[in-house]
Amino acid sequence: MTTLTRPAVSVRGAVKSYNGLRVLDDIDFIARTGEVTAIIGPSGSGKSTLLRAINHLEPLDSGFVTVDGELIGVRLYRGRLRELSERAILRQRSRIGFVFQNFNLFPHLSVLANLVEAPVVTQGVPRAEAAARARELLARVGLADKADAYPRQLSGGQQQRVAIARALALRPRLLLFDEPTSALDPELVGEVLAVLRDLAASGTTMVVVTHEIGFARDVADHVVFLDAGRVVEQGPPAEVLVSPREERTREFLGKLI
């Protein structure tokens, strides 16, 4: 794939502390349009925090995030970054899809209602049109027959595929995945990764926090390795995952195999 496309996501000087602990310690990071960027690293390295900072679920202490050149969650005012109103932040989020580790489907709504809710409320799409598109998306993730089921009637893998369809229903310009297969039984991981591969092949811009090194090697265009809130190493998967330059990366990959 092209390597010189403009950045879809740009993170600059991201710092975030919890009770004096620097979870993000001055991180710079770029994800390019149409590419899959994988974020890997040991637990507690700040990868989920970084991902959540991209759609302002996790506000930064300092530094900033842009998506397609637009500041997220803040605006520049008299030389300083000021937090946007809740309403404005919600509007920005409605074009950034987010898929959670624990799916977080709405259990009291049918699968179809889960998909229809946000486009109707946040984008004013007519209900019938949203429902038709929702059925298309369910077919795309292989769940056309589950539109009327409730989330708890589905397996974990099916629930995660619904969650991906729900994120796609907003026609996002960017999809963020937070360890999308970590809560799944091993035999269900494959069906979710297959959907991710399909999305990647269609040129969707994706940032994926993952423990699936095989997936990162096969599908990602760019891999970022985080440790202790810092970017240790980044580059194409063939470099970072196959012949890493840094000792810390080698150590981490060695533990996984």
Next chain:
Amino acid sequence: MTPISPPSAPPAAAEDELSPTLASKKVVPLRHPWRWVAGAVALVVLAQAAHALVTNPAFQWDAFGYWFFRPVVLEGLVLTLELTGLAAVFGLLGGIVLALMRLSRNPVLRAVSWGYVWIFRSIPLIVLLLFLANVTALYSTLSLGIPFGPSFVEFSANDLLSFFVVAVLGLSLNEAAYAAEIVRSGIISVDQGQLEAASALGLPKWRQYRRIILPQATRAIIPSYANQLIGLLKGTSVVYITSLLELFGVVQTQASTNSGQIIPLLMVGTVWYVILTSLLSVVQYYVERHFSRGALRTVPPTPFQRFRARLRAVGVAR
């Protein structure tokens, strides 16, 4: 104690008896004779109690029949229902507002809500009602206007606060404090991830609550709130001290003017309270069932559906 014998092979004779035809026969389940005995004892005690209730002339069942549908009793019943209904609505609305205040990020709202619940859970309902009934001693006029500034409208407290208004106000203030805690417990029982998912989808704040959080919280709220409602229904009997004649007030005053009738009159009150409480329990069952959508893999059948299924099964068996 008998020593545990080491495991040994079953006697050869027993093995011979285990013929292939035995495998096709049903296993005889263990009998439970003591269950029958316990059931029989309970039935005898129940029958005795029923017998005592029916045959003891002191219950004066003819008087009970006379009073049960008396207009004065039915008027009291209607008043009880009105008080319960109004206090339930105002109490729940107040409780939702207080719960949201308590969960807000504004420390002032949190403190005010906490203070309200603290005060109104501490004051006995009967004391609160007497305070309100005597509020004219504290404030003779009530006014609408700018806080600490001029007022636009003034009311005489006596005109505004009829005994009915006092009763509804007192019950609602008290009810709101308890409802607040029930609603709050329901809201915090909903997984934090639900709010995160809703805000990641960009749903507006009010929509997050109305469409995502409250329907799920309601499921957790219903059992405790039904309890609270039943308590309220019976709690309305306290307002008789403000000389408002609801069901219990009627029973009480009629008993004092008709000597020797207190037992049948108390039975009339009791039976009406039991009927109303039973109705509330039925409503609770169906509301709970409605809100279990998605929480259970299959919604359980209603008692009516179960009854019909059983009838059908009997029909098939025959």
